[in-house]
Amino acid sequence: MIIAIDGPAASGKSTTAKKVAEMLNFIYVDTGSMYRAVTLAVLNAGMDPNVESDVKGILPNLAISVEVSEGGSKTLLDGNDVSEETRRTGVTNHVSAVSAMPSVREEMVAMQRRITVGKDAVVEGRDIGTVVFPKADFKFYFTASHTARAERRRLDLKKLGIEHSTEEIIEDLKRRDDIDSGRIHSPLTRADDAITVDTTNLTFDEQVAFIVNRVRNS
Ligand code: CDP
Numbered sequence: 001m002i003i004a005i006d007g008p009a010a011s012g013k014s015t016t017a018k019k020v021a022e023m024l025n026f027i028y029v030d031t032g033s034m035y036r037a038v039t040l041a042v043l044n045a046g047m048d049p050n051v052e053s054d055v056k057g058i059l060p061n062l063a064i065s066v067e068v069s070e071g072g073s074k075t076l077l078d079g080n081d082v083s084e085e086t087r088r089t090g091v092t093n094h095v096s097a098v099s100a101m102p103s104v105r106e107e108m109v110a111m112q113r114r115i116t117v118g119k120d121a122v123v124e125g126r127d128i129g130t131v132v133f134p135k136a137d138f139k140f141y142f143t144a145s146h147t148a149r150a151e152r153r154r155l156d157l158k159k160l161g162i163e164h165s166t167e168e169i170i171e172d173l174k175r176r177d178d179i180d181s182g183r184i185h186s187p188l189t190r191a192d193d194a195i196t197v198d199t200t201n202l203t204f205d206e207q208v209a210f211i212v213n214r215v216r217n218s
Helices: 013-024 031-044 052-061 089-099 102-116 128-132 146-159 166-182 204-216
Strands: 002-006 027-030 064-069 072-077 121-125 138-143 195-198
Touching (some): 002 013, 002 128, 013 027, 013 204, 027 031, 027 064, 027 072, 027 102, 031 052, 031 089, 031 102, 031 121, 052 102, 089 102, 102 121, 121 128, 138 204, 195 204
Parallel strands (some): 002 138
């Protein structure tokens, strides 16, 4: 069974998806971290993250893998866990440009389908219900106000020792929303058959319960 959760940055997808996976004994797949790992590799190689021909050139040599478990997801680059490093600002600034490239998407989508073959999975991203798993058993689309999203992201970053103002974060969220929603390939958009969950005024437990109840009562 596949549960797809899509939505913009900091709408509450990751924490919710992780907990839902843990409660249902499903694997959790964080697809954003895969695009972040490609971006980190591009930057580490000293390449311009806006030039697709350069990025495409290194794709065949990329050693990206994902270790999934119930309620956990680790992204490895060359065997090293880069889950935390890829949340940092340098990667965040370029990830939307890199993930708009068709060659990058093709590789990542293939990997996402491979990882989940024969498994029950909660898969979280931007195009899961529309492109990666259009026949997913359940599709949710998370939204929240800019202020709520920025405040959540501010606290996430603070835990990593990174301080940004709410205004700076709102700017980054809007910039990435624009690129992610406006790209030609697999734009961020709600699947017609997805259930919208506005998390602005929901607690974490309410978000989790909403999905788990839907799945269990179906
Ligand atoms: O955690 P946050 O919501 O900030 O972002 P993320 O889920 O880690 O995704 C980072 C970026 O990867 C997004 O802004 C998208 O540009 C891209 N992405 C994508 O294109 N398709 C996905 N399925 C997941 C992420």
